[in-house]
Amino acid sequence: xxxxxxxxxxxxxxxxxxxxxxxxxxxxxxxxxxxxxxxxxxxxxxxxxxxxxxxxxxxxxxxxxxxxxxxxxxxxxxxxxxxxxxxxxxxxxxxxxxxxxxxxxxxxxxxxxxxxxxxxxxxxxxxxxxxxxxxxxxxxxxxxxxxxxxxxxxxxxxxxxxxxxxxxxxxxxxxxxxxxxxxxxxxxxxxxxxxxxxxxxxxxxxx
Amino acid sequence: xxxxxxxxxxxxxxxxxxxxxxxxxxxxxxxxxxxxxxxxxxxxxxxxxxxxxxxxxxxxxxxxxxxxxxxxxxxxxxxxxxxxxxxxxxxxxxxxxxxxxxxxxxxxxxxxxxxxxxxxxxxxxxxxxxxxxxxxxxxxxxxxxxxxxxxxxxxxxxxxxxxxxxxxxxxxxxxxxxxxxxxxxxxxxxxxxxxxxxxxxxxxxxx
Numbered sequence: 001x002x003x004x005x006x007x008x009x010x011x012x013x014x015x016x017x018x019x020x021x022x023x024x025x026x027x028x029x030x031x032x033x034x035x036x037x038x039x040x041x042x043x044x045x046x047x048x049x050x051x052x053x054x055x056x057x058x059x060x061x062x063x064x065x066x067x068x069x070x071x072x073x074x075x076x077x078x079x080x081x082x083x084x085x086x087x088x089x090x091x092x093x094x095x096x097x098x099x100x101x102x103x104x105x106x107x108x109x110x111x112x113x114x115x116x117x118x119x120x121x122x123x124x125x126x127x128x129x130x131x132x133x134x135x136x137x138x139x140x141x142x143x144x145x146x147x148x149x150x151x152x153x154x155x156x157x158x159x160x161x162x163x164x165x166x167x168x169x170x171x172x173x174x175x176x177x178x179x180x181x182x183x184x185x186x187x188x189x190x191x192x193x194x195x196x197x198x199x200x201x202x203x204x205x206x207x
Numbered sequence: 208x209x210x211x212x213x214x215x216x217x218x219x220x221x222x223x224x225x226x227x228x229x230x231x232x233x234x235x236x237x238x239x240x241x242x243x244x245x246x247x248x249x250x251x252x253x254x255x256x257x258x259x260x261x262x263x264x265x266x267x268x269x270x271x272x273x274x275x276x277x278x279x280x281x282x283x284x285x286x287x288x289x290x291x292x293x294x295x296x297x298x299x300x301x302x303x304x305x306x307x308x309x310x311x312x313x314x315x316x317x318x319x320x321x322x323x324x325x326x327x328x329x330x331x332x333x334x335x336x337x338x339x340x341x342x343x344x345x346x347x348x349x350x351x352x353x354x355x356x357x358x359x360x361x362x363x364x365x366x367x368x369x370x371x372x373x374x375x376x377x378x379x380x381x382x383x384x385x386x387x388x389x390x391x392x393x394x395x396x397x398x399x400x401x402x403x404x405x406x407x408x409x410x411x412x413x414x
Contacts, residue, residue, distance in 0.1 A: 011228065011233075011355075011358040011359065011360065011392070011393075012224070012228055012358060013228075013356070013357060013358040014225055014228055014229065014355075014356035014357075014358075015225070017219070018221055018222070018225040018356075019255060019356060021218065021219055021220075021221055022221065022229075022259075022352070022356075023255050023256070023258045023259060023349075023353065023356075024255070024258055026218075026258070026259070028260045039413070042411075043407065043411065046407065046410060046411050047407070048226060048230050048231070049230070050404045050405070050410070051230045051231055051233070051404065052229075052230060052233070052348070052351060052352065053235045053351070053363055055365040057402040057403075059404065059405050059410070061410070062410055062411075062412070063410055063411045063412070064411075064412045064413070064414065065411065065412070065413050065414070066414050067413070067414075068414060070414070071414035074414075105405060105409070108403065108405075109402060109403055109404070109405060110402060111402075111403075112399075112402075133340075133341065133344075134340065134341075134344045134385070135344075137340075137341050137342075137344030137345045137348070138344045138345070138347055138348045138351075139348065140345055140348065141259070141344070141345045141346065141347065141348020141349050141352075142230075142348050142352065144259060144260070144345075145229070145259065145348075145349065145352055146230065148218075148221075149220070149221035149225075149226060149229075149230075150220060150221075151218040151219060151220040151221075152218065153218065156260055158262040169414070178341070185218070186218075192319075195264040195316060195317060195318075195319075196264075196315065196316055196318075197257045197258065197266065197316070198257070198266050198312060198315075198316060200250065200253065200254070202312070203253060203257070203266070203268070203269055203270055204249075204250065204253050204269075204270045204271075204272065205269070205270070205271045205272070206246070206271070206272050206274070207271065207272070207273050207274075207275060207277070207278035207281075207376070
């Protein structure tokens with residue numbers, strides 16, 4: 001019996017249109033139209049963003065969608081002043097948070113090594129927070145590109161009172177807010193001038 | 208003089224093929240063919256990944272591409288044992304690192320508020336490391352999806368001696384290795400069974 005000499009799998013390459021949509025043409029929007037974003041679209045952003053990898057498949061990111069006026073009224077005062085008007089105007093806002101008790105799910109999401117749950121138990125909250133924050137930030141990158149993949153402009157903001165937002169929206173101390181993201185269709189004058197990117201050789205090196 | 212009542216800009220939506228390439232079909236590869244990855248492709252991965260946003264446009268991620276045998280010989284022993292064989296076999300490897308002196312570039316990359324450099328000076332290395340690590344992780348998410356956009360399978364690994372890798376490849380203490388990523392075309396038996404993702408309601412909530 002012989003095994004056929006299969007050609008290696010060649011993966012397709014993303015076309016220019018899609019590169020533009022996610023990376024090169026997409027921009028952080030600072031104003032939004034009042035066109036609502038459906039709950040189905042918001043749910044779908046997560047259903048796409050959930051797939052790329054995290055360490056030991058731990059998936060510590062949590063997403064709270066704020067789209068009611070009551071929710072906005074709780075969030076906006078906790079944003080830095082320069083972020084308040086646009087957060088109030090965005091048709092939907094996502095609060096992204098790191099779950100420091102992500103390890104409760106390890107037996108379910110990493111069944112090949114369920115004993116990792118015990119390792120994270122022993123690491124304590126501080127040890128887990130490092131893992132949770134890092135991997136949540138990685139997932140936040142996926143989330144922002146998924147929002148763009150849904151035809152939405154995203155406006156990520158680090159300028160807010162993280163402790164106050166965590167306490168207000170995630171009582172119990174288990175979730176640490178890491179990023180607030182305005183979502184919607186870009187409004188008038190949505191974009192500032194594009195800021196420069198670092199020179200290639202200031203970022204990339206080779207051995 | 209009247210201003211025309213322009214319709215709001217509607218952004219296009221990523222098609223199923225591209226969603227599959229970046230999110231839903233793409234998988235972390237654990238073996239690679241020996242087909243080389245050109246330096247042009249590796250450079251292009253960064254040129255795409257550099258565009259999505261970071262806080263105050265600080266762009267703290269640095270990328271070191273390891274593709275010579277001499278470079279591999281320095282890296283592989285610093286990987287966890289379970290990651291050594293696949294790192295040795297990958298045609299190219301990226302060491303992703305956070306630059307804790309990213310603020311040196313603030314006047315260049317954030318000219319609208321150059322005084323932020325002084326704020327980061329005062330924050331000290333520890334304060335800057337939090338910012339650098341978080342935003343580098345966000346950029347690592349962009350980097351992984353950009354590698355996929357180039358038709359490559361990526362194999363991100365957190366299992367390595369981060370201090371030793373930082374010292375070996377980034378002498379001076381300015382760069383902290385955060386992730387090592389194998390890059391290449393998937394080889395035979397490249398994929399383990401896909402691990403489960405968390406249930407929607409364990410991640411997403413609404414107000």
